[in-house]
Amino acid sequence: MTHQDEAFLADWAVHSRFGAVPGTSGVDRQAASIADGEQRAWFARLLESHGFTVARDAIGNQFGLLELVPGAPYAVTGSHLDSQPTAGRFDGAYGVLASAHACFRVAEELRVDPTRARFNLAIVNWFNEEGSRFKPSMMGSSVFTGKMALADALATRDSQGVSVREALDALGERGDLDGLDVASYAEIHVQQGRSMEEDGVTIGLVEATWAAHKFDFRVTGAQAHSGSALMADRRDALLGAARLVVAARELVDDFAEGELHTACGELNVYPNSPVVVASEVQLLLDLRSPSAEVIARAHASLMRTIERVQRDDRVEIEIVSEHSWDQNPYPEAGVELALQVADDLGLARDRVMTVAGHDSTNMKDRVPTVMLFVPSVDGISHNLDEYTRDEDLVAGVDHLTGVVRRLAAGDLVADAGDAREREEARPI
Amino acid sequence: MTHQDEAFLADWAVHSRFGAVPGTSGVDRQAASIADGEQRAWFARLLESHGFTVARDAIGNQFGLLELVPGAPYAVTGSHLDSQPTAGRFDGAYGVLASAHACFRVAEELRVDPTRARFNLAIVNWFNEEGSRFKPSMMGSSVFTGKMALADALATRDSQGVSVREALDALGERGDLDGLDVASYAEIHVQQGRSMEEDGVTIGLVEATWAAHKFDFRVTGAQAHSGSALMADRRDALLGAARLVVAARELVDDFAEGELHTACGELNVYPNSPVVVASEVQLLLDLRSPSAEVIARAHASLMRTIERVQRDDRVEIEIVSEHSWDQNPYPEAGVELALQVADDLGLARDRVMTVAGHDSTNMKDRVPTVMLFVPSVDGISHNLDEYTRDEDLVAGVDHLTGVVRRLAAGDLVADAGDAREREEARPI
Numbered sequence: 001m002t003h004q005d006e007a008f009l010a011d012w013a014v015h016s017r018f019g020a021v022p023g024t025s026g027v028d029r030q031a032a033s034i035a036d037g038e039q040r041a042w043f044a045r046l047l048e049s050h051g052f053t054v055a056r057d058a059i060g061n062q063f064g065l066l067e068l069v070p071g072a073p074y075a076v077t078g079s080h081l082d083s084q085p086t087a088g089r090f091d092g093a094y095g096v097l098a099s100a101h102a103c104f105r106v107a108e109e110l111r112v113d114p115t116r117a118r119f120n121l122a123i124v125n126w127f128n129e130e131g132s133r134f135k136p137s138m139m140g141s142s143v144f145t146g147k148m149a150l151a152d153a154l155a156t157r158d159s160q161g162v163s164v165r166e167a168l169d170a171l172g173e174r175g176d177l178d179g180l181d182v183a184s185y186a187e188i189h190v191q192q193g194r195s196m197e198e199d200g201v202t203i204g205l206v207e208a209t210w211a212a213h214k215f216d217f218r219v220t221g222a223q224a225h226s227g228s229a230l231m232a233d234r235r236d237a238l239l240g241a242a243r244l245v246v247a248a249r250e251l252v253d254d255f256a257e258g259e260l261h262t263a264c265g266e267l268n269v270y271p272n273s274p275v276v277v278a279s280e281v282q283l284l285l286d287l288r289s290p291s292a293e294v295i296a297r298a299h300a301s302l303m304r305t306i307e308r309v310q311r312d313d314r315v316e317i318e319i320v321s322e323h324s325w326d327q328n329p330y331p332e333a334g335v336e337l338a339l340q341v342a343d344d345l346g347l348a349r350d351r352v353m354t355v356a357g358h359d360s361t362n363m364k365d366r367v368p369t370v371m372l373f374v375p376s377v378d379g380i381s382h383n384l385d386e387y388t389r390d391e392d393l394v395a396g397v398d399h400l401t402g403v404v405r406r407l408a409a410g411d412l413v414a415d416a417g418d419a420r421e422r423e424e425a426r427p428i
Numbered sequence: 429m430t431h432q433d434e435a436f437l438a439d440w441a442v443h444s445r446f447g448a449v450p451g452t453s454g455v456d457r458q459a460a461s462i463a464d465g466e467q468r469a470w471f472a473r474l475l476e477s478h479g480f481t482v483a484r485d486a487i488g489n490q491f492g493l494l495e496l497v498p499g500a501p502y503a504v505t506g507s508h509l510d511s512q513p514t515a516g517r518f519d520g521a522y523g524v525l526a527s528a529h530a531c532f533r534v535a536e537e538l539r540v541d542p543t544r545a546r547f548n549l550a551i552v553n554w555f556n557e558e559g560s561r562f563k564p565s566m567m568g569s570s571v572f573t574g575k576m577a578l579a580d581a582l583a584t585r586d587s588q589g590v591s592v593r594e595a596l597d598a599l600g601e602r603g604d605l606d607g608l609d610v611a612s613y614a615e616i617h618v619q620q621g622r623s624m625e626e627d628g629v630t631i632g633l634v635e636a637t638w639a640a641h642k643f644d645f646r647v648t649g650a651q652a653h654s655g656s657a658l659m660a661d662r663r664d665a666l667l668g669a670a671r672l673v674v675a676a677r678e679l680v681d682d683f684a685e686g687e688l689h690t691a692c693g694e695l696n697v698y699p700n701s702p703v704v705v706a707s708e709v710q711l712l713l714d715l716r717s718p719s720a721e722v723i724a725r726a727h728a729s730l731m732r733t734i735e736r737v738q739r740d741d742r743v744e745i746e747i748v749s750e751h752s753w754d755q756n757p758y759p760e761a762g763v764e765l766a767l768q769v770a771d772d773l774g775l776a777r778d779r780v781m782t783v784a785g786h787d788s789t790n791m792k793d794r795v796p797t798v799m800l801f802v803p804s805v806d807g808i809s810h811n812l813d814e815y816t817r818d819e820d821l822v823a824g825v826d827h828l829t830g831v832v833r834r835l836a837a838g839d840l841v842a843d844a845g846d847a848r849e850r851e852e853a854r855p856i
Contacts, residue, residue, distance in 0.1 A: 084651075084699060084703070085701065086651065087651070130703070131702065132699065132702075132703075135702070137702075192653045193656045210655070212655070214702075223515070224808065224810055225620045225783075226693040227638070227640070227714070227783040227785075228619075228620040228783035229621075229809065230621070230807065231677075231690075233622075238695060239692075243674055245667060246667065249664070249667050261656075261657075261658075262659075263655065263664075264666060265704045265705060266701055267700070269693075271693075272693070272696070273558070273559075273694055274642075275559070275693060275810065276512050276560070277691060286655070355656035356653055357655075379656070379661065380652065381656060381657065382653045382701075382705070383650060383707075384651070
């Protein structure tokens, strides 16, 4: 362990325990919660103690800025501090602190030799990546990149009726930073899968996101007394929804192992009373695969199931909304840059795909982007027991430092001085 | 239509629209809601305008009392004014207003000829029969009959954290009536089934409650990323719960039509996030049948399904609580009394069973009890479209008036003057 590694792990010990769930190694730190606010305040002080200026934009994205080249765009690196309810302490939070330490190291180097800096440095903590309290996920980076309207995001309410605007204002976390001139972006994250651990890979070079098709279904039946109504008279929305949940799981068995992932994680019942047959159930169901062809076949099969459930159980199943994407590549130049950095450092690396979305999914559509993984023990994620070993954490910081060093020097950006290029790179 | 019928229907038009759901003929008037409080206030004024004294006990049961025989016990009749969220306007509310008008009519007769009164008259509006906002159902009559501790009931909280005590106090609906010396009890309700309508029966003489076995299940799995976790690694609590919901419905097909009713009306998912495999689902599931043997066979089959789901889906299924009852008869003397009243009035009548529970289920274990039904069009219940025809409503009031007349005269009570009998009859 170097002195730098120890400094990182010391900060990590504090950083990763905001919103700690007693008796576990995990956290409950949903977006704009009290715990999120406490961590943001601590993180701001950490950034300032290393000479970075803290700023927030109108959707609560938190930035640490260091201007080395007056007026130049920024090489940005970051992730998110919010968590799912009762989740692991690594997801997102590791990427933010790794970004901070990578920038601290590169900043020290550039202060010694300012001629090596082509871009300024920024660390970002994106607001509400998880989307558990406020939907949709990746809200902060979506607004930043213009994919979601600020007003819509601020008006989004949680299940208690609290809006994003109210929750951020309660923490003083809405600011006046009006966009940032971004040259390039890097993000590091725990894998949330087990392939790297199994293959002995320390640095995952993320080359693509799995294809996905996500549904928001509404199943409609009719309220009835759950005891006295004749079974033949019932139109049970929860029964219809349960059949979809089971069908989604059974779809997986039609394909080779690992070809298709399906899930329903959220399901809401109305009126949800023990003596009332449900009249409406809303559920979110998704299909994911590295193969668009597999998704298409699974989609067709699911539609046939829907027809059958509608007919047999006398319910209506409506697709309230759906969105899908094909296998979505990360820019090859970023993968190559990360590969060279890993080889320079002698770190075991391999190309991997990500099943989950990340804020980099938004950023890569706007600026040259690098997405990195470190291993996750047993692939456990969105779970209090999520774990990544210290040696992998510090290797990830070392690697990200190498990436940030190159991004700050202008790598990945064809002509860093070209005004048109910079204009396109300005996300909002 | 007699003048008395018109008086009832005029009050009914007002009474049944508290908590009206705009654009529908139904109501949303959960226990101790604002609408419940408004209706209680209106109902108190109605009772007082007919010379009854309004009193409330410590769990918010609302009584209209008329003392005709100083110190004598009370012939009590009533039902409940609370509703499921978005429900019909007849369930419970009809029984309370029918009880009031029956007592108004009998009171007029007894004021003319006081020698015919052996007991005093009481109308009751039981608190929280539905159990949708505060669990369990039949809370008011359970506390009144000593089946549930007052302190436990008052401490019960709704999903927003509001306690029964707080909700009742906000309406000023907790009182100091300390029990009531009850001689006998009558209740009238809409059938919530279609058999009376199909058979041309106006008055249902309820002779028994179906047998039932009710489960509160907890399905436990493990949180995981709903996209990236390998399917084989998942322990999906919502999948396990969905399999139980489907299995409960499929159980019905193992029996002859009408032999078994099953339902799951309430299901809660944790953490209920679109990108997290659920770690815990709580669901309420019940089996109902007129036959204890059918319940036993269905129960055994369900237990086999649970074993299979636990094994195949790698989840744990725990029975948090369960309660069951055999076919539960109403006292035969009450059925006979109601039959005679129907025959005297020339009303088509038949013996029926109730699938649903009623407050009379509590009262019949303590005092002589009569339970009556009027028809329900298409058996629609716990639904905004619940409907009973005016002619059936007024026939029910006529019939209940005959029943109350006999109860006030001392019918069903072996020796109305026996102090020991009265002591046993004092519910709290």
